[in-house]
Amino acid sequence: MKDWNVEKIGVVGPGIVGMPMAALLANAKIKIGNSSPAKVVVIQRNSKNSGWKVDAINSGKSVIGGIEPGLNDIVEKSVKEGILSASHDFNDIADADVILVSIQTDKKGLEPDYGPMFGGLTSLAEALQNKPAHKKPIIVFESTLAPSSMMTVMKDHFAKFGLIEGKDILLGNSPNRVMPGRLVERVAASDKLIGGLQPETPQMIKEIYSHIVKEGTLFTTNSLTAEIEKTLENAYRDVRIAFSAEIVRYCDDHNIDFFRLRDKINERLSQSDNATTDPNAVPSGGLLIPMIGVGGHCLPKDGILLWWRKIEKEQNTTNSLIVGSRAINDEAPQKSIELAERTFGSLDDKKIALLGAAYRFNSEDTRNSPTLELAKLLIEKGCDVKIHDPFVKPDDQNIMKYGFDSIFTNDFNAVLNNTDYIFLCTSHKYYMDDSEKIIHNKTIKGVFDGCNIYHSDTVSKIEVPYCGIGRGVEEPSDEFTQFVYDSFMACEKGVANEVKSLIEFFNGNYAQTDFNKAKFEDVQHLASTCSTGCEIVNPGQIEKIYSYNGFQSKLVEYAFNAQILPVNETL
Incomplete structure (x- = not known):
């Protein structure tokens, strides 16, 4: 101008x-x-x-x-x-x-x-x-x-x-x-x-x-491309977390060290990061780090926003990796309880302290926090739940929305007193700096690590029963590692196929000028500029659904089946 x-x-x-x-x-x-x-x-x-x-x-x-x-x-x-x-x-x-x-x-x-x-x-x-x-x-x-x-x-x-x-x-x-x-x-x-x-x-x-x-x-770029890329960024990360959740649940069922597996896979993908050992590092590798759930404002919604117009036209989501990942990630709080009970026994009617109400470390942001969903499930089991966070305000709107103002506190000492089990939900630096109060607390019955905050040197000092997501001790076999790698690559290709189909749909139904049309190659390139890792591969044929001792990834099944019943086919 x-x-x-x-x-x-x-x-x-x-x-x-x-x-x-x-x-x-x-x-x-x-x-x-x-x-x-x-x-x-x-x-x-x-x-x-x-x-x-x-x-x-x-x-x-x-x-x-x-x-x-x-x-x-x-x-x-x-x-x-x-x-x-x-x-x-x-x-x-x-x-x-x-x-x-x-x-x-x-x-x-x-x-x-x-x-x-x-x-x-x-x-x-x-x-x-x-x-x-x-x-x-x-x-x-x-x-x-x-x-x-x-x-x-x-x-x-x-x-x-x-x-x-x-x-x-x-x-x-x-x-x-x-x-x-x-x-x-x-x-x-x-x-x-x-x-x-x-x-x-x-x-x-x-x-x-x-x-x-x-x-x-x-x-x-044009607005449509920016809209697609932004929602894809978060939807893709949601898919990666869901795939990692599928794998970590198998690892937990079979006492396999998920973090050792993660490092092997990410090294092979040339996508290694520091998040395995640094709880305040943002995971950017291929295999991410599943926790007690997926929170924040973006990831729980953006896949649905990306699919909205197709859903509006009653098109089939059965084989969508993006939509299917939501269901897998929404299961995480319940899966965390089940994992904890395998070590501690029934948590019914127990006193539970949840540390970290924010969804992200060193933040006050409670939007879609899985801690709040975990608290809700534990309360339904008759548990006496207390929630602590050093940054979240007592009148936080999401704390109030859940009706948890009476069980929330900023007083760390108060929440540690008179509790049976501690669940670490958010890896605030605060909890690392003050870890001695947890490590040497002999009045509790167990510690559950749901946010990858403690590692072997710290875990060995904890004087009560401990378990955590992905904390198996068995070395992942070469056969299992290959299965995970092959399944991951099939999942990646499935995402690319789905994105290509979505772009064709948007161009055909909404882009009225050439300037406003999106191109897969542009979306792919712009996505690669995301600092937390959004490398969309080229679309292509998925040859088979990979299997290991009867275990298959649901997401790979969706990706394979979408080639038979395309995601753009109407119901």
């Missing part, structure tokens, strides 16, 4: 995406078309749970808890300099040149839940009725969207308010790749996708983001 002036940037939603983006955009002192740095205004609706964030930001404080290196200092500095501020009033960004939308999206059953998103977009669209006539603001969705949403749902929503895409506004999307505990680092260093409905839009967004993405590469 010629003579483009960027005087104000709005950020709607100061969560784990919006807060670091707003802080870094303010800190960058962006000057485009004028000599003064663009002001950054954060918008947060005045809700019961989150309304406090406006006053916090305006006092120079980040609203993100847990350990977030650098973020508080950047917020404090930017507020003092008068560049960063926050408001409850959407009218304060009616004259913004760029508006980032960082509102949480979720799923409701087998479809997206855009309720909160529409609430924010409606308020934004109403405010933009008063925008200066000469301005055509770029609205950038940092939120994850189901493929085709930009071309249909979001564009149509603004049109209802007379805001026509390409004429009155420009719509783009740049799905985030942040990670709790490393927000500032990930924004600056991660490669980032930028999509749009018009060819000019991604280029303009890139000009803005180049001021804060200093070490990563900015890739421009």
Whole structure:
């Protein structure tokens, strides 16, 4: 856009995406078309749970808890300099040149839940009725969207308010790749996708983001490709976790050392990482690390978002690896209880302390936390459950949603007293630093490691019965290792076949111009830029379902059978 002036940037939603983006955009002192740095205004609706964030930001404080290196200092500095501020009033960004939308999206059953998103977009669209006539603001969705949403749902929503895409506004999307505990680092260093409905839009967004993405590469594409790639990133990781869960459950049933197997497989794949021995390392290998469940905002929903339009058209999901992985991963809390009971005996009516309510280490994020599901299952068994976390607030909305406020505490000593069994659910550094209270606790009856926090040198010091996910002691045989490798490669090919079919479906049903069509090769390349590992192989024929002593991977069965009954065949 010629003579483009960027005087104000709005950020709607100061969560784990919006807060670091707003802080870094303010800190960058962006000057485009004028000599003064663009002001950054954060918008947060005045809700019961989150309304406090406006006053916090305006006092120079980040609203993100847990350990977030650098973020508080950047917020404090930017507020003092008068560049960063926050408001409850959407009218304060009616004259913004760029508006980032960082509102949480979720799923409701087998479809997206855009309720909160529409609430924010409606308020934004109403405010933009008063925008200066000469301005055509770029609205950038940092939120994850189901493929085709930009071309249909979001564009149509603004049109209802007379805001026509390409004429009155420009719509783009740049799905985030942040990670709790490393927000500032990930924004600056991660490669980032930028999509749009018009060819000019991604280029303009890139000009803005180049001021804060200093070490990563900015890739421009269309909105559909960005939507597919983002949901695929998390769906693919969900599949890898599910495959690893299938294998670890077999290992636990047969006393095989899963972590020794993991290192063998990942070395063979040239995808080794440090996560086997470092509980605060992010797994990026082929075989990941199954825990008590899969939490967080993205992984439990994004596979469903990727499949939404096909499900909407009543197309068959029976042989979908992506949809099938959800069922495997949802079983994890119950499987953890069963594993613990094989060592400790029945847990019925026992006193259980669950350590770690957040889904991720060193974070306060409880969204879809498997700890909460585990607590629910244990309570149903008559257990007296206590939950501890050093970072999560007692009034956390998910703690309150489950009705667990009466059993949650930040007092570590209190939760360790008068308990029968300790379940380590989240590998907070806090629990590693204070491990002596667990290792030498003779008042308890057992320790269950559900997050790969302790290793042989520590386990040997624990003075009560211990068990953990993947903690068998037998060396994996060469035959078993080959079976796992072959099954993994078949699963990888199955994912590629499924993605190719999905892309063909989206192009045939939603892409109205050549610019807005997705290509498998582009999605494959962009996925490979994900720092946690998303290497999609080429599609191809799967020769057979591999078997070892009667054991077969369900995911490989899905991949093989999809070639007989394709995933795009209607029910």
